[in-house]
Structures are given as structure tokens and as C-alpha cells.
Amino acid sequence: xxxxxxxxxxVAGGETFAASSASSRERHAGAAAQTRPKPRVRQRxxxxxxxxxSGPAIALAMQRRALLRSAAALCGTALGxxxxxxxxxxxxxxxWFTYGGRNRAxxxxxxxxxxxxxxxxWVRAIFQGDYYEGLAKLRTALAAGAAPPLSxxxxxxxxxxxxxxxxxxxxxxxxxxxxxxxxxxGQAGSFIGGAERPLVIVPFNRSTPIAxxxxxxxxxxxxxxxxxxxxVARALxxxxxxxxxxxxxxxxxxxxxGQAGGEIVEPDGNVSLGGAAGVAALxxxxxxxxxxxxxxxxxxxxxxxxxxxxxxxxxxxxxxWSSTAFVRYLEETADFPVRAxxxxxxxxxxxxxxxxxxxxxxxxxxxxxxxxxxxxxYLTGADAAAFWSRETGYLPVTTDAARALEAVGFYAxxxxxxxxxxxxxxxxxxxxxxxxxxxxxxxVQPRLEAALLEQLDAARVLSDARQLAREAAL
Amino acid sequence: xxxxxxxxxxxxxxSALHTSFYDWDLxxxxxxxxxxxxxxxxxxxxxxxxxGTTLLISxxxxxxxxxxxxxxxxxxHRPGRLAAAARSAVFxxxxxxxxxxxxxxxxxxxxxxxxxNRALGGLGLAPVKWLTSTRVAPFTVALIVIWKVTGYAMxxxxxxxxxxPPEVQEAAALDGAGPLSRLRHVTLPLLRPTAAFxxxxxxxxxxxxxxxxxxLTQGGPVRSTTVLVYAIYEQLFRDLRVGRASALxxxxxxxxxxxxxxxxxxxxxxxxx
Numbered sequence: 001x002x003x004x005x006x007x008x009x010x011v012a013g014g015e016t017f018a019a020s021s022a023s024s025r026e027r028h029a030g031a032a033a034q035t036r037p038k039p040r041v042r043q044r045x046x047x048x049x050x051x052x053x054s055g056p057a058i059a060l061a062m063q064r065r066a067l068l069r070s071a072a073a074l075c076g077t078a079l080g081x082x083x084x085x086x087x088x089x090x091x092x093x094x095x096w097f098t099y100g101g102r103n104r105a106x107x108x109x110x111x112x113x114x115x116x117x118x119x120x121x122w123v124r125a126i127f128q129g130d131y132y133e134g135l136a137k138l139r140t141a142l143a144a145g146a147a148p149p150l151s152x153x154x155x156x157x158x159x160x161x162x163x164x165x166x167x168x169x170x171x172x173x174x175x176x177x178x179x180x181x182x183x184x185x186g187q188a189g190s191f192i193g194g195a196e197r198p199l200v201i202v203p204f205n206r207s208t209p210i211a212x213x214x215x216x217x218x219x220x221x222x223x224x225x226x227x228x229x230x231x232v233a234r235a236l237x238x239x240x241x242x243x244x245x246x247x248x249x250x251x252x253x254x255x256x257x258g259q260a261g262g263e264i265v266e267p268d269g270n271v272s273l274g275g276a277a278g279v280a281a282l283x284x285x286x287x288x289x290x291x292x293x294x295x296x297x298x299x300x301x302x303x304x305x306x307x308x309x310x311x312x313x314x315x316x317x318x319x320x321w322s323s324t325a326f327v328r329y330l331e332e333t334a335d336f337p338v339r340a341x342x343x344x345x346x347x348x349x350x351x352x353x354x355x356x357x358x359x360x361x362x363x364x365x366x367x368x369x370x371x372x373x374x375x376x377x378y379l380t381g382a383d384a385a386a387f388w389s390r391e392t393g394y395l396p397v398t399t400d401a402a403r404a405l406e407a408v409g410f411y412a413x414x415x416x417x418x419x420x421x422x423x424x425x426x427x428x429x430x431x432x433x434x435x436x437x438x439x440x441x442x443x444v445q446p447r448l449e450a451a452l453l454e455q456l457d458a459a460r461v462l463s464d465a466r467q468l469a470r471e472a473a474l
Numbered sequence: 475x476x477x478x479x480x481x482x483x484x485x486x487x488x489s490a491l492h493t494s495f496y497d498w499d500l501x502x503x504x505x506x507x508x509x510x511x512x513x514x515x516x517x518x519x520x521x522x523x524x525x526g527t528t529l530l531i532s533x534x535x536x537x538x539x540x541x542x543x544x545x546x547x548x549x550x551h552r553p554g555r556l557a558a559a560a561r562s563a564v565f566x567x568x569x570x571x572x573x574x575x576x577x578x579x580x581x582x583x584x585x586x587x588x589x590x591n592r593a594l595g596g597l598g599l600a601p602v603k604w605l606t607s608t609r610v611a612p613f614t615v616a617l618i619v620i621w622k623v624t625g626y627a628m629x630x631x632x633x634x635x636x637x638x639p640p641e642v643q644e645a646a647a648l649d650g651a652g653p654l655s656r657l658r659h660v661t662l663p664l665l666r667p668t669a670a671f672x673x674x675x676x677x678x679x680x681x682x683x684x685x686x687x688x689x690l691t692q693g694g695p696v697r698s699t700t701v702l703v704y705a706i707y708e709q710l711f712r713d714l715r716v717g718r719a720s721a722l723x724x725x726x727x728x729x730x731x732x733x734x735x736x737x738x739x740x741x742x743x744x745x746x747x
Binding site for chain 2 (some may be wrong): 132133136139140142143160161164166298299301303311314317393437438441442446449450453454
């Protein structure tokens, strides 16, 4: 979830990606892309010394810990020099974030508003690259015992972090269990069995995949099924133009798996990768790419997302699947009317959710964690959540925020923003699986690319991935 | 000095060796697994694949930069402003940062908007998937590295040419040897030590390749440009497998040490008896 979303987001935001590949991966939106219209190309403590560990393991952990702490302290000092110091008397809360471009600017606006709105807490927002770069830094800082009190992470990695014991349980924090979150976007709705577990996440930039269409090329109804999607793609394809485009990415594959009636991880924990549904999803892409009606954007992760946005904006692809996080970016950048559409149904309607969730790190001092929580509460307030959604395209994570946007006629004026919100009715929760992150990054994502580029047998590709998941006991 | 050497080089190297015997994700306690990490990287084919990719790119880079560097050195080894300007121009690429080079070629080799494919289109030729074909991408990466390091090779060859004793050339000329004959039978044999130096330094440079891959292909498509250093990066920062990354580091260290040994041996062979 997060992943996808993240990426999207990142990208969406136009953030990262843009210019450099690497960065672009922010899946979450963000970043790069949104920032400014891009030239149409043509032109992301632990428990190291756990009592149960063996002596050498403890020694190893301690050595590393000392070294990592030193490194983290150096980094922290360097970062601190560039960040604004907290006014005297306030609790300074470092917040590591991974939004770029327009999303970053929007977040920093909200941070400034929070800092001005009260006199007890001073949040220092520190940019840490894209989702994955930020996660790598966060893990290193956790190992060094130097993690910030607050950050945000992609959803797929949440069960892993929770199992590692690094996330602060939030249930006892004031108002934590009564936030008016959209049912599909909080921990309870985002994860199967999420409500029965200790609360460790609070959503902020959340998204779903949606379709964007160049209205100059297509003004008909949203394709309601896979066969209609293929038909529309075929009808829109011209010389030098693809009717449809979709990043060969886990997030969109997960959408198709859900639509085909499958689950990536079964309720008993078995990594099935959707079984026949997973194969059907991959084969759909293979058919469309093979027929020349679907553009498979080059590059990996968010690079591919960004590339596809550029193809769309340049008129080289008529309809694309991307994150709702790109709504504003695409609307503002395109020189043609852009219409957002819901994804088609297969055997059922299904979309994954993406983006990131706020996490409070257990290793931080109690005072810092409490101060961080105040900031999280602020951001989930109706005004802040509505502002964030309106400025970026991400979903309003609370029902209050959605109502506020509705009340001022925002959705009437900007119907594209509403597509993802309505689509939450068919949002599928992610499995609470510790190995979900590895399944995504190591097993599925690379194989999707190979299956498409090398036209490999879809059933064989996913069977191999399932075998590896069993061997790794994911 | 010795302390700095130990802190920044010896300790990290020994730490990597130690860590390579553990399963560690930075978050949960390290678990001793013996040689499992080595078995995993060999057994999955990942090591051999990335080593193969590294060697392929390295071979193209060494051959290309050496030959081109030599040709350019021979062409500009003469007095005059034009030759001096040419030397500066060719060498200038070497001082450009790898990140800049990566971004530059990202545009140059863009499938749709890149100047190369647009030029090919203007000539009526089909566009080439420079960065998106598993067969072409490794050579595209190699080409970029050649462009970057040839200036260095040229300068080394120039210094080699300058060090050649002129009397040998003169003697050969007096014996009736023409320019091509002097090049083949006198100049090139005398440049062998220089060529060995250029070759080994180019080889080591291409083994350390990362920036361009990170920027242009992220190791793809389908791992076709996943060189050894990038594979280490992926294991550590993408897959959270510190132990496996460390095992790759150890293999990488042994590879580089072997190359260095080879280089020393080549030079020793070139030394006069």
C-alpha cells in the first residue's frame, strides 16, 4: 500500500522523480512531478542487544550500534544546522518526511501553521529523500538509537516494523482511537485484522490508483470491465500513440489481482500471489502490450510512473493508470482537458490503497513522542487534512475533511478529486504480513518487469515467486 | 594516520566480513547463519549474473577507452593550439561529475525525445531502445563510461608517448621504417606498460560503476545493468539484507584485490630485467 501509494505520491507530487531517477521514486506522490510543469519531453535501538541473543550477536550489535550512533549524530548535527532552531521553551520535534515538490511545500506550510498555532511544540520537518531512501535512513537511525520521534512510512513495511518492535503503540494517546478517519484509510481498514492489533499508524497521504484520460482523445464512459478496457485501448491506439499505459508496478498488479478475485496473501498467511487471479492480471498486461495497445513505460519504480505521466502529457498515451496523488499535477500541466475515471471491475471491484502512514518511533523520549502526537492530531484535523487533499490530490483521510470539502463545493468544481474517494468503497485491505515488504520488493516487482519485457509465462513466473516465498518463510 | 586508516578502512572491511556471516536487517538482532549468505548469493545466480554484467561492461569499457584513448593520443600528440584545444576538450569529460554525466545521457538517450533517436529518425532509421532493451542497455552504459574515461586514457597515453626515447624513433626512421611501421613495431611495443596501466585502471573504474546505473537504469531492465556495486546497494537499501550485502562486498573486495594483483604482476613483467 504504501508503496504504491508512495510511489505514486511521490511522483505525483512530482517530487522526486523528476529529474533524477532516483528520486523520483517517491511513490507517493509527490514529488517531482508536481512541482512544476515539466517540459514535455520531447523534447525512495532497538532490540539489537536483545536478551535472547547470543554473545557474539550482542557484541556485533553493540559495535555497530556505537558506530551507527556516531554517524547518525554527525548527520543529525549537520541537519540541525540547516533546520530552524526551536524557540526557547518549546519542545523541538524532528519530523523526517519524504515528500518532494509541491507536496513538500504543502507539508511545510502545514508545519509552519502548526508551529504558529501553539507555543509548546516546534516541529522541524527534515526532508529525507524518497520513500525508500527515507526508510533506509530511518532503519539506520533506529539501529543507532538516534531515530526521530516522528516519520511516515509506506504501508507494506508497517507489519515488518511493528514486528521488529520499533513502532510506538498509539492506543493510549489522547483521541487516538476516536479520530474520524475514513474507514478504509486507517489501520483498521487498511489491514486485514488491523483493528485487533495495537494502533501503530495514522494515515496522512493516502491514495488509490485511478485512470486519467485525455479528453481530447476519449470522452466516453469509464471502461467497466477488463474487456472494455482492452476495447477502449484498442480504439484509442493510433500510429505513434498508445491507447493505454500503466506502470508495470506491484500496486497496479495488486489492483488487478483484487479485481480478478484473488488475494496476494491468504488469510492463513500463505503467500499465494493471487493464484489464478495473479496470473490473469499479469496475462492481461502481456496481452495488451503484445497487441500494441498498452505502453509499458521504461524505467523502474517511480521513474516509470513519471515517464508515463510525461507520455500522457505529451499526447503519446491516451489513458493511463496512476495515483490520485497526481490529480493536481496532471490537471495543471496538461494542455488538454484531463478526466479522472475509476478503475474497471473484474470479477469484482477492487483497488489497493497507497501512500504512507505516520509512525511514532518507540525509541524516542516520552516528551518528544507526546509532542509528535500533537502534531499528528493537528494534521488529521479537518482543516489541515482538507488543505492537504486539496493542494495535492491525496485523499482526505478523515470524514470531517471530506465533508468540509464537499460543503464548500470543492468536489462539484473538481470532480477528478472525487474519483478516488468514491472508489474507496471497493478498497481492499492489505494483509498484515511481516513479509509483505519483501514479497513486494524482492519477489513480485522484479518479476513483473521480466515477465513483460521477456514475455515469460505468467504462471511460471508467479509459481517461482511463490516457491521463493515459501523457502524464505515469508 | 594509522588510526585513520584503521577506523575508515580496516574496521569497515573486517566488519563487512563479520557481518557477512549474519542475517541482519538493522532492526532485529543479528543472527549467525554461517555461510548461508554466500550460499544464497551464489545459489540464486545473483552474484554470477551481476559479476557477469560487470565483466561485460568492463570489457567493453577497457577495450573502448584504451583504443580510443590511444588513437586520440596519437592524433593530438603534436604541438599547436588546435591539438592543445583538442586535448583539453577530450579530457574535460573526465572532470565532469558522474551525476551530471548520468543526467546528461538520460536526455541524450531518451527513447522519444533524445537527440540520438531523433537524429536516427531524421535519417529514416528506427529508434534504438538505448536504456530499455536488455540487450542494448549494458552497452549504452559502457558507452557512457567510455565517453567519460577516455580523456584520462588519452592523457596517460600522451605521457607515455612523451616518455618514448626519440632516438629510437629516429633510428627506425633512418633504417627506412615508415610512419605505420614505426607505430606498429616501435611505438606500440614501447607503450605496453602504459596500455597495461590504462587497462587496469579502466577495469577498476568500471568495477566501481554505480552512479550512472542508479540514474539511468536502476539496474534494469530486468537486471541487465545490475552491476556488482548496484547489487550491493539493492541488497542493503532495498531488501534490508545487511548480511547478504556484506557477502557481496567481500566478493567485490576479493575481485578488486585480484585485479590489483594482476595489475602489479603485469607491471612487474614489463619491468626491465
